[in-house]
Amino acid sequence: MRAVALAAAVVLAAAAGVAAAVGFGGTDRGTAAAGTTPPATATVTRQTLTDAQEVDGTLGYGSPRTASARLTGTITALPDTGTVVKRGGRLYAVDDEPVVLLYGALPAYRVLEPGVEGADVKQFERNLRALGRTGFIVDDEYTDSTADAVREWQEDLGLPETGRVEPGRVVYADGAVRVESQQAATGDAAQPGQAVLTYTGTSRLVTVDLDVDDQRLAKKGGAVSVGLPDGGSVPGKIESVQTVIDPGSGGAGGQSSEAETKIEVTVSVADPAKLAGYDQASVEVTFTAAERPDVLTVPVAALLALAEGGYGVEVVDGGRSRIVAVTTGLFAAGRVEVSGPDIAEGMTVGMPA
Numbered sequence: 001m002r003a004v005a006l007a008a009a010v011v012l013a014a015a016a017g018v019a020a021a022v023g024f025g026g027t028d029r030g031t032a033a034a035g036t037t038p039p040a041t042a043t044v045t046r047q048t049l050t051d052a053q054e055v056d057g058t059l060g061y062g063s064p065r066t067a068s069a070r071l072t073g074t075i076t077a078l079p080d081t082g083t084v085v086k087r088g089g090r091l092y093a094v095d096d097e098p099v100v101l102l103y104g105a106l107p108a109y110r111v112l113e114p115g116v117e118g119a120d121v122k123q124f125e126r127n128l129r130a131l132g133r134t135g136f137i138v139d140d141e142y143t144d145s146t147a148d149a150v151r152e153w154q155e156d157l158g159l160p161e162t163g164r165v166e167p168g169r170v171v172y173a174d175g176a177v178r179v180e181s182q183q184a185a186t187g188d189a190a191q192p193g194q195a196v197l198t199y200t201g202t203s204r205l206v207t208v209d210l211d212v213d214d215q216r217l218a219k220k221g222g223a224v225s226v227g228l229p230d231g232g233s234v235p236g237k238i239e240s241v242q243t244v245i246d247p248g249s250g251g252a253g254g255q256s257s258e259a260e261t262k263i264e265v266t267v268s269v270a271d272p273a274k275l276a277g278y279d280q281a282s283v284e285v286t287f288t289a290a291e292r293p294d295v296l297t298v299p300v301a302a303l304l305a306l307a308e309g310g311y312g313v314e315v316v317d318g319g320r321s322r323i324v325a326v327t328t329g330l331f332a333a334g335r336v337e338v339s340g341p342d343i344a345e346g347m348t349v350g351m352p353a
Contacts, residue, residue: 037321038314038350042302044338046345048293051332053217057208057226057285059278061200062266064180067091069190070108070168071099078186079179084202086176088131092197094190098157100170101177102127108167116142123172124165128153168192178202203268204275206236208285209244210263217287218265226269227284235270236285290330297335302349303328313338314350321350 069075077093085091090098104123110116112124122140128149129138136145147163154161159169183195190196206226210218222238246260267285269275303311304323312325329337 037316037319038352040351041316041348042299042351044343044345044347044349045297046294047297048291049295049297049330049332049335049337050288050292051290051330052286052288053214054227054284054286055208055210055214055217057206057267057283059204059206059226059275059281059283061178061180061202062205063207063264064198064200065173066183066195066198067099067171068192069094069184069194069196070192071095071166071190072192073190075184075186075188075190075196078182078184078197081179081181083179084176085179085199087127091171091177091199094168097159099168100157102170102172103130103175104172105174107172108165108170110167112142112165113163114142114144114147121146124170173199174201176202204272205239206267206269206283206285208265208267210265212243212261212263214287215263217289218263223288224267225286226267227286228274229278229281229283232274234274236267237270238265239268240266290332292330292337295329295337296339296343296345298338298349299351300331300334300336302351303336313343315342316348316350 071094073095075092075094076096077090077098079085079090079092085101087101087103089101091101092099102124104127106120106123109120112121117140119140121142122138125136125138125142125146128136128146131153133149133153136143136149150165151161151163154163177199178201180198180200182197184190184197188194218238218241220238220241224236224238225233226236227233242264244262244264246262265285298313302313303326304314306312306323306325310325311328312323314321315324324340324342326338326340326343329339331337
């Protein structure tokens, strides 16, 4: 992962500034320097200071999820890679009976039958109504009326008309899915827990893995810029941020990689049409952690650590210099925001050797 003009560089530069201040001997603020001028100088500028970082990302359909078997039998049908499955559609089949995709956040975890109550019932009934079934109330109670509607649904699917819904008969996803890969083959024995296929959403998304130290960059809803392979760019928005752990793996000859924590960021783009022609591609995502418009700045290396605490800069004027105290703000791109009654745009400040 490539990073440009980043906080790590800022921290190193800040440390260098403190070391340089020690070399000046902690001259008291406001007093004249000992008849010398610094070996190099810089100018106090007024600008917009931006803490930004450019990171490699992957354009695709987001992080894949795995659909695992809950039923026993033989896998008799699998969708091709790239197939889009919508609500009510067959995700795969066991013993020539479909496992159906429905929409919802709560996984199927128990048999639904008359007398059962809960949020999972309401989620299922909402799907049943969206598929055109009527004659029941969408609530958290599975009634005999719900069972009658389920029998009609089962008849259309070619399933036994039991009025009950087994947890392995449905798979819930946030919306329509795109099949990423097959994890089993037609004719394989289906066993509970066995991976059958992986899937993603259907929207084009960018996925970025950030180091934990860069978590400040990733705020849900934050704006980013996505650089495309053709040199163009498109605005984007951070849709989700989650901590993921790579468990590491063993290797040949006793070599192994340790577990590593990453921040996985998912980004959507404002104009999906600009992604036409790209399937899987590498892109560059520019995150902006903070921005300070119209502020005074100096190079980070110009900061001096004052003996009484805080920071100052050495202002050079007419062959003489003096130390003035400043208040620091944002550090970014090798510069730092400064303010104070004795600092102004256009002043010349000393730089350590």
